[in-house]
Amino acid sequence: MEKNFVKPSILPGFMELTPKDQIDFNFMLDTIKKNYEKYGFVPMDTPIMEKSEVLLAKGGGETEKQIYRFNKGDTDISLRFDLTVPFARFVAQHMGELNFPFRRYQIGKVYRGERNQKGRFREFYQCDIDIIGNGKLSIVNDAEIPAVIYSIFKELGFENFKIRINNRKILNGFFNALGISEAGDVLRTIDKLDKIGEESVRDELSNTLSEEQVTSIMKFIMLSGNNSELINSLEQLGVEDEVFLDGLKELKSVIEYIGCFGVPEKNYIIDLKIARGLDYYTGTVYETILDDYPSIGSVCSGGRYENLAEYYTNQKLPGVGISIGLTRLFYQLREAKLLKSKDRETLCDVIIIPMNDDLNYSLETANKLRAAGIITQVYFEGGKLQKKMNYANKLGIPYVVLIGDDEIKDNVLTVKSMLSGEQAKKSVDEVIEELRK
């Protein structure tokens, strides 16, 4: 009988990994999770589907067109397009059950029906943290966020990266002092400085601003120097706008405290150009750039906002947070050959290969190894030894334990290191000790 098979494939724009990549991906995800937890963030998990009216309470914007939205029966459903909106909904909904400051992390998939292009995914992981205050929230939190970013990228194996820090109040106050009331367009323009260059930014600004205004802005965003020099330059600008001065004070605090959190000077820098596109950031903003691969863009961004859940409650909930777009980051690191790969097809530390039909001793050994925290697989299938060794080799399992008549009789294990090729007889305890290293 001829069968008609359905071609096994996934939707375009979705990422799916085979074991080696998945192991690398999970290592990154686990590293992020562990560091979020280390700083006292609690886990959260919200449904992937929400009521459209709730998810789109803010409405409008580019994102709305990309949303996966459908009806099931009478229900108008949307898939979440970020983790921030569900978080705002969650906090407003569960206010009474939460303790503030509330620190949560959430790692989960979000959905955007973006145009299908290389490096852009329609399903991707976001890894978010936020600290929310009830009514107010200390500026020191803004200094701790870079410490979390630092811990993560350090542990992921990166040395050369910079957390760029700015404060929206400095920008807003500065523009205000220049008599520019609608700073939105200006912010969007200067945000493009790295992409389009100084001249193009100047040209674009000149469309709507006076020459004097453009000159001031260009001078401002081209200010350079180390962190304390920049703070100095900002103080010496003589801007007397209160919002500006408030932002400068905040930025000074943040920069002062970051050092106490153990972040090395070379890993954070004030960057006055950073505004972040999202319109709800109101204070500190962050971007993170890999020095050796700036073209990848920011690998971790976020900032301070006045009011997390303004569409759901009149409770004032200021917060500060960041997001790592892990799927995109993983893809880009892999493409750029920057991924620190484990180069493993399995998590196994050891595989036991029984050489005869008597499995008891092999299974007992496996039990002991597992009880000692060693990830152990037993090879149960038939076939020649060579085939079994090939299997261990292809999977990248570092140790093979061979068990035949002699081993059972003498109560020992023949252990082969697949890296060194060395082979020796050892007791279970010796093997456990060696593998634990």
Add this chain to the structure above:
Amino acid sequence: MEKNFVKPSILPGFMELTPKDQIDFNFMLDTIKKNYEKYGFVPMDTPIMEKSEVLLAKGGGETEKQIYRFNKGDTDISLRFDLTVPFARFVAQHMGELNFPFRRYQIGKVYRGERNQKGRFREFYQCDIDIIGNGKLSIVNDAEIPAVIYSIFKELGFENFKIRINNRKILNGFFNALGISEAGDVLRTIDKLDKIGEESVRDELSNTLSEEQVTSIMKFIMLSGNNSELINSLEQLGVEDEVFLDGLKELKSVIEYIGCFGVPEKNYIIDLKIARGLDYYTGTVYETILDDYPSIGSVCSGGRYENLAEYYTNQKLPGVGISIGLTRLFYQLREAKLLKSKDRETLCDVIIIPMNDDLNYSLETANKLRAAGIITQVYFEGGKLQKKMNYANKLGIPYVVLIGDDEIKDNVLTVKSMLSGEQAKKSVDEVIEELRK
């Protein structure tokens, strides 16, 4: 200005947890994950959305009505309703990149638009493992699966549970020997024995079968005794059907090896009534029942199948696997007050409360604690000490470190155990040592 707020709420039939429950849920999930990994299963992650034609290749059935299916542009999309179909698709699609036997675990959300009722969820976690052979797969794998189940439920804090084991070939062969060619209905009927009782099963069978057939079946499914007694009884039934004998041989092997895997006798039992609804199981089948709460039903089920991916490839891929429906399990344990709760609102081991404005020493201390693997939060907000202690207390943080002028001067920490109420001055190293315990 009056604002119209959108009421923050989620869709009916979805589960969302606040921190205390989420921590308990994640403990269960992590325990399952860790044990899956311990036995050499590799992680896998597939998209939540798939092409409808791929996901529904098998077609028909009750499940199809429940599927979340919609169009985005020209694309007919469905949300996965289990992890098995995507896994079959994955293996068929990536055959050449995988090494067999292929052991994978997948923990992820699946979607079914079930009728809204207590304890049933439209989004729920499944935690699956499968071992897939290329062409064939040793029966010893079928004996290892109960060892994995045992490890998990033991570590989750359960002592009294039973893994019920049967073999579909025994059932099929037995019915065949009785001249019953279409065993499907009979299987479905006897599967209901626990629910509807002996008499009702007998009545239902009598609708289509002869008295002699019904008597034989009832005698068969009421066979009792311990595992070796049951094997004996089955051998003495004198059934000569080859499928039956093959199944009996497999069951004997499985029962023999389970012991070697370290599963205590009291935790596994042959149960000839178990058939499992799913029509692709062809050999060993499992259910897991909590002795003290049988009404919860099976908390972990699965079995052996001939052919994983028959709709996508003509490659024969036999496998054996299980699934834990974690969302439902968590809900039921919580409802039945059987959940071993951590009773914590945070994962924090310690909170540092600075008593003056000098944060340096507090932040340095936090860095040291975190570097030692201790989950540490620093309280940055203003307010009275009592308010800060209340916060620590409400979150259930076991240790509070107080840092004021004296502590900074003397380079010590004042540590309060929130459990014992004891308070003492200690060095950072002493605190680390105490907290590591």
